[in-house]
Amino acid sequence: xxxxxxxPVPTPTPETAHFWEGAKVGELxxxxxGDCAEVYFPPRPFCPACTSKNVEVFVASGRAQLYSYVxxxxxxxxxxxxxxxxxxxxxxxxxxxxxxxxxxxTPEALQLDMALEVTFEPLTDEINLPYFQPAGxxxxxxxx
Amino acid sequence: MKPxxxxxxxxxxxxxxxxxxxxxxxxxxxxxALNALADAGLRISDIDGxxxxxxxxxxxxxxxxxxxxxxxxxxxxxxSFMLHVRHAxxxxxxxxxxxxxxxxxxxxxxxxxxxxxxxxxGGGSLQGQFESPYCSMGPTSTFTIPFLxxxxxxxxxxxxxxxVAVVQREWAGLNPRASYRDPITVDEVMNDRMIxxxxxxxxxxxxxxxxxxxxxxxxxxxxxxxxxxxYIIGTGESVETPMISQMRDMTTSQAFxxxxxxxxxxxxxNHADVDHVMIYDAFAHLPFYGLExxxxxxxxxxxxxxxxxxxxxxxSLPLNTNGGGLSYMHSGMxxxxxxxxxxxxxxxxxxxxxxxxxxxxxxGVGGMFAASGTVIMSNTPP
Numbered sequence: 001x002x003x004x005x006x007x008p009v010p011t012p013t014p015e016t017a018h019f020w021e022g023a024k025v026g027e028l029x030x031x032x033x034g035d036c037a038e039v040y041f042p043p044r045p046f047c048p049a050c051t052s053k054n055v056e057v058f059v060a061s062g063r064a065q066l067y068s069y070v071x072x073x074x075x076x077x078x079x080x081x082x083x084x085x086x087x088x089x090x091x092x093x094x095x096x097x098x099x100x101x102x103x104x105x106t107p108e109a110l111q112l113d114m115a116l117e118v119t120f121e122p123l124t125d126e127i128n129l130p131y132f133q134p135a136g137x138x139x140x141x142x143x144x
Numbered sequence: 145m146k147p148x149x150x151x152x153x154x155x156x157x158x159x160x161x162x163x164x165x166x167x168x169x170x171x172x173x174x175x176x177a178l179n180a181l182a183d184a185g186l187r188i189s190d191i192d193g194x195x196x197x198x199x200x201x202x203x204x205x206x207x208x209x210x211x212x213x214x215x216x217x218x219x220x221x222x223x224s225f226m227l228h229v230r231h232a233x234x235x236x237x238x239x240x241x242x243x244x245x246x247x248x249x250x251x252x253x254x255x256x257x258x259x260x261x262x263x264x265x266g267g268g269s270l271q272g273q274f275e276s277p278y279c280s281m282g283p284t285s286t287f288t289i290p291f292l293x294x295x296x297x298x299x300x301x302x303x304x305x306x307x308v309a310v311v312q313r314e315w316a317g318l319n320p321r322a323s324y325r326d327p328i329t330v331d332e333v334m335n336d337r338m339i340x341x342x343x344x345x346x347x348x349x350x351x352x353x354x355x356x357x358x359x360x361x362x363x364x365x366x367x368x369x370x371x372x373x374x375y376i377i378g379t380g381e382s383v384e385t386p387m388i389s390q391m392r393d394m395t396t397s398q399a400f401x402x403x404x405x406x407x408x409x410x411x412x413x414n415h416a417d418v419d420h421v422m423i424y425d426a427f428a429h430l431p432f433y434g435l436e437x438x439x440x441x442x443x444x445x446x447x448x449x450x451x452x453x454x455x456x457x458x459x460s461l462p463l464n465t466n467g468g469g470l471s472y473m474h475s476g477m478x479x480x481x482x483x484x485x486x487x488x489x490x491x492x493x494x495x496x497x498x499x500x501x502x503x504x505x506x507x508g509v510g511g512m513f514a515a516s517g518t519v520i521m522s523n524t525p526p
Contacts, residue, residue: 006279007277007279008267008272008276008277008279009267009277010267010268010272010273010274010276010277011266011267011268011272011273012268012273013268013273016270016273020273041274042270042273042274042387042390067293067394068289068290068291068292068293068394069289069292070285070288070289070291070292070340070341070342070343071340071341072279072280072281072284072285072340073337073338073339073340073341074281074284074285074339074340076279076281078279079279082341083279085278085279085280085285085286085289085340086278086289087289087388087389087394095389095390096274096389097274097275097278097280097387097388097389098278099278099279107341107342112292112293112296113296123277129277
């Protein structure tokens, strides 16, 4: 049985706190530059494209496409069998690492560029982890 | 750097490679260093510059009894040694030191006296927050992530990925020191145990123990040594991102392009001038990125280029002629072994020697597309 306690737990920093606070309430929070309009990730209090500090936090759509992935075959205690380690491209532009969940972990089921949506799973009392699943899937157990 | 102002005058690997539980990691450094000193006919007191990665240069200098006036601890992963060569050349030209020793030693398999690996950092680092929770299990399931995107965007096939391992095994078959020498087929590679789809075990590097060392000095002194001098004619280096998920484009490495462009510009050569190439192959897709990002192949052409045997024995562009990280050896920071093979080819003493080769390009990756270093060597005196 998968043991979620074996998942490395993120430690928020002052610059990333907004992201994890958002995840806690089911929001995927990104940042946007007020000067050059760059949308970026991971979080930092200035724009990586132009270094402007005129940046804002906003809630992303949660929609994404599957950019690339592997299916790890080596046993990991947090997973029951092979699992995907993926990079997704958000509708707003930035890419994130994730696992693709609520879908068969096979090359046939995991097609590049397929439509995905964010879903959050509690990891600890403080941390919800964002994952991605095929768009329109109703995960067992209902909404968050 | 200025081309051909600095030369490699000593080069050696550890006496043995493979599984060496009788040697600690620091002794692997020392074994390689002493072999390189013997190769150059030098004493340890002749060394006044030290560079290493994996171990601290302090540890290596003290263990060997070196009193350096120049120290380089650049550690950007497996291509650190390419950067050391570049930095050493600059230091020698600037007069900071005269004779530099660069060492590598890694008890990658036996784990004897190994310095703790500085990985992604704790849960508060950006990798720790935004990559580690997705449970990649090191390079096999992380470094491999970009390839499906590369495949789709370029039309490259899994057969072509497998052909990289097949061709390099042919080179390894010519090398008595290679870990694996028996021929393999594309079918065998594709049907080998799946490690991280789409990569099978034969498409992943070995894990072995070993080391290597280089000695560099000014080209003016190069003829005073017993071996044929190997001149550094161009170098490059760059870094992109410590998080593979944040590569600008997973079908091409920015660090590869920047590093190689600089090295070729310094050397003042064209791709047609190159007789021999080493591309650090931690996994079978690395030669595709290397060949394309350095400009040897157009975008998406590297798969067919290798499949059609252009890099195989007898081909137009001999690549990874020691067998590479897939078949020769891979201790963890393989860049040193790529450099050693380029030196052997330029000296004319490689087990699979390329006839009349006079220019070798040696290209390394550090981390997982995080860093890159390129060293171009020649045996033609300035």
